[in-house]
Amino acid sequence: MELSIRDKAEAIQNSIETETLAQLGLLNPQSYKQHNPNVATGVEAILALHEQMPMDKVYTNVVRKFQDGDIGFVHVDYFLFEPTVAFDIHRFEDGLSVEHWDNLQQNPQKLNKSGRSMTDGKTKAKDHHKTEDNKNLAQRFVQEVLIDGKVDLASSYFRDDFLIQHNPNIGDGVQEYLDFMWDENIQKYSKIHKVLGEGNFVLVLSEGFFKKRHTAFYDLFRLEEDKIIEHWDVVETIPEPEYRKNDNGKF
Known part of the structure; x- marks a missing residue:
């Protein structure tokens, strides 16, 4: 069964930890527009970045996943180069991601004054x-x-x-x-x-x-x-x- 757009966005981000992005085949190899200003555009730049990560420490935990039309967006607890919280957004055409936006922030890994983390709380959409x-x-x-x-x-x-x-x-x-x-x-x-x-x-x-x-x-x-x-x-x-x-x- 075809994955939903929200599930495809989740799978793309999870593939960082499993080192399976290339095999997953969910990024358009001819047309992948990158909006993270710290990464060159195109699929090869993403693969090269992953090769630089300390894979013995890397993990991905997609906490929330949603979709809006042809866009899938996820809220992720990561270890990439350091503990990180991010939103990743993918726009899909013909089943493949052709465009990516994100925002990343270092995770302080401590609770705020009300005892909440950056990612806990409700996760499922309703209404x-x-x-x-x-x-x-x-x-x-x-x-x-x-x-x-x-x-x-x-x-x-x-x-x-x-x-x-x-x-x-x-x-x-x-x-x-x-x-x-x-x-x-x-x-x-x-x-x-x-x-x-x-x-x-x-x-x-x-x-x-x-x-x-x-x-x-x-x-x-x-x-x-x-x-x-x-x-x-x-x-x-x-x-x-x-x-x-x-x-x-x-x-």
Whole structure:
């Protein structure tokens, strides 16, 4: 039976640990566009990168997997060159991945002040009939509250102060999250690039600045009854153009 797009995205990332990417045959060998600025475009560049990894330590654990149209996206706990948490996104054509985006962050391997890791929590999508509504809600939240700074609108996106938080730097609660997000000395959102979703999980890809460095923000939200109730994120610095290994753009 043909694998689903979400399962193919999972299989591609799992093949790092099993060293079976070439045999898997899920990347288009003629057309594979890479958006990780630290990796050259094309399949051969990926295979070469894997050969540099300390394979005695490497592991992959796909914690969440979703699909949105021809895109599969996964939330992964890794050891690549160091403990890492990532979101990986693959766009498929004719059953093969032809385009890849990701965001990676060092995993501190400690719990935040509310006792949560960067990857624990709910994993399965539900309410598939509300996918588009949930995508629209998460996009509006990021645009209106995190980018435009419309403080008065924030309360409409949450149930009182309830928010399950997986960011390693802060704990549960809406106000603590917003205080962190609105501190322009820490981070500032400037533009949304993509919004992907399945059911009650929505991934928003944005850019901005973290501690004044050009940064990509990948925020995963879980929603229930038209409110945001859980949040995971991965934050990665975007290298300056002269240090990038491809010209495809981070987003």
